Amino acid sequence: MEEGAPMEKAVIAKNVTKKYKIYESQSERLKDMLLPKSYGEEFYALRNVSFEAEKGDIIGLLGVNGSGKSTLSSILAGVVPPSDGELIKNGDSAIIAVSSGLDLKLSGRENIELKCLMLGFSKKQIKEMESDIIEFSELEAFIDQPVKSYSSGMKARLGFAVNVSIDPDILIIDEALSVGDRAFAKKSLDKMREFKEQGKTMFFVSHSISQMKEFCTKALWLEFGEKKDYGPLEEVLKDYEAFLEEYNLLSKQKKKEFREEGFRKQSRKTSEPASS
Numbered sequence: 001m002e003e004g005a006p007m008e009k010a011v012i013a014k015n016v017t018k019k020y021k022i023y024e025s026q027s028e029r030l031k032d033m034l035l036p037k038s039y040g041e042e043f044y045a046l047r048n049v050s051f052e053a054e055k056g057d058i059i060g061l062l063g064v065n066g067s068g069k070s071t072l073s074s075i076l077a078g079v080v081p082p083s084d085g086e087l088i089k090n091g092d093s094a095i096i097a098v099s100s101g102l103d104l105k106l107s108g109r110e111n112i113e114l115k116c117l118m119l120g121f122s123k124k125q126i127k128e129m130e131s132d133i134i135e136f137s138e139l140e141a142f143i144d145q146p147v148k149s150y151s152s153g154m155k156a157r158l159g160f161a162v163n164v165s166i167d168p169d170i171l172i173i174d175e176a177l178s179v180g181d182r183a184f185a186k187k188s189l190d191k192m193r194e195f196k197e198q199g200k201t202m203f204f205v206s207h208s209i210s211q212m213k214e215f216c217t218k219a220l221w222l223e224f225g226e227k228k229d230y231g232p233l234e235e236v237l238k239d240y241e242a243f244l245e246e247y248n249l250l251s252k253q254k255k256k257e258f259r260e261e262g263f264r265k266q267s268r269k270t271s272e273p274a275s276s
């Protein structure tokens with residue numbers, strides 16, 4: 001980018017919130033659907049998350065299990081709508097996740113065609129893209145087999161190949177490099193480097209802090225579905241790593257209690273939007 005050129009926003013999130021209802025039983029769920037009175041308990045998987053991403057930012061989503069990273073990834077990708085708040089995106093987005101919306105009954109090839117059709121590509125364009133996608137996925141021998149027969153690594157390869165080939169402006173990568181073999185992970189990382197050089201905006205969920213350090217320029221730390229911190233990677237990581245050091249000393253039970261208590265406190269807050 002030219003020096004002094006104004007930053008271009010890629011994503012603006014304003015109080016993005018995702019609520020789920022938790023029911024104690026199937027009958028409670030049915031009553032909630034059929035009767036005017038509300039049943040079940042409201043649970044905020046994300047609450048009032050606000051931030052702005054500039055074009056070319058690569059943002060690591062940090063947070064322990066259940067903090068809301070995948071929920072935010074799905075909302076950023078447009079796969080799941082927020083319950084409240086607003087998300088403005090400047091460009092197309094695509095998500096690469098371990099369970100990235102593949103139809104298990106269809107073959108690998110049919111999944112490629114379906115995904116590309118859904119994105120508005122013509123049959124002719126799809127035919128042209130198909131061989132590159134198959135080659136990238138390294139699934140030539142299995143491409144006409146149903147995806148349900150694929151290993152999780154193979155599914156991740158297919159998902160990765162399709163989503164990078166459609167050349168989105170905003171790419172969300174949710175733990176997609178954690179499955180599969182090293183050689184494919186390296187190839188995927190190379191593709192991400194290429195995207196980085198092209199100035200694409202990316203969101204990256206990974207349990208590997210070293211991968212985060214290599215790629216990300218910024219980090220967004222989620223805790224109990226809320227934004228704990230957002231800023232330059234090094235600054236956020238410094239506090240997050242110190243937190244993790246203590247958190248990792250906790251027993252499994254204590255970690256669970258920490259999360260449950262955090263979400264309980266968060267859900268007791270009034271519905272007033274938090275400041276961003």
Ligand SMILES: Nc1ncnc2c1ncn2[C@@H]1O[C@H](COP(=O)(O)OP(=O)(O)OP(=O)(O)O)[C@@H](O)[C@H]1O
Nearest residue numbers: 020021044045063064065066067068069070071072
């Ligand atoms: N469809 C759903 N219905 C109810 N609760 C949900 C649903 N999806 C996610 N949640 C809950 O929302 C919270 C946030 O989940 P999310 O998967 O976004 O966290 P995460 O940070 O990605 O966790 P992990 O690192 O374990 O993948 C969790 O408590 C999860 O149980």
